[in-house]
Amino acid sequence: MKGSLHHITPFSPSLSHQKKMAKLIFLIFLCVTTLANLATSQTPLVSNFCHRAVFVENFCLKVLGSDNRSKTAKTDHDLEGITIDLGSKTVRAVINKAISLSQSAKDPNVKAAISSCLQDYNLLSLDFSSIKAAFQSGGTIGQQGADARLAVSKCNQAFGDKKLPNPLSGDNDNLLSIIQVILVNGV
DSSP, rough: TTTSSSOOOTOOOHHHHHHHHHHHHHHHHHHHHHHHHHOOOOOOHHHEEEEEEEEGGGHHHHHHHHHHHHHHHHHHHHHHHHHHHHHHHHHHHHHHHHHHHHHHOOSSSHHHHHHHHHOOOOHHHHHHHHHHHHHHTTOHHHHHHHHHHHHHHHHHHHHHTTTTTOOOOOHHHHHHHHHHHHHOOOO
16 A cells, blocks of 8 residues: 555554553563562561571571471571571481482492491581570580581591592581571571
């Protein structure tokens, strides 16, 4: 249509269509942003508690965020108790993993390193019992925390000294992070 006043091509949508698309894109963005915030949101108490553990803040937020008890915690003391409980459970899980690895290990050096770790983890379990007792009685947890760190470090050293790959490395990192959160927030 040569004489037509309106010339619309498939590549130039009308202004009203552009406005509708912009609104739709904005609504999608708003929904995605809201869902992302809901998935990662924490109570102010949890955020403040984890913020004090600067080097492991994201770990703390993730761990406490995955525990429903954190959502109803009223005080730092409540969160500290939850963290200690999670640490104790993690130690038990890592002990079970180490036992399984020990049973399936073929290399005698790896088996010896895992055996050393099991001894350290058993001490770590006792350290967490001491941390829990001190926490419940209002005592300090500094020495027990230092002992707990040492137990984990000794396990890492058992592999490092022999230049062996450490199948417990990630677990040990998690344990050290939990211990850090407990020590920084010791209430």
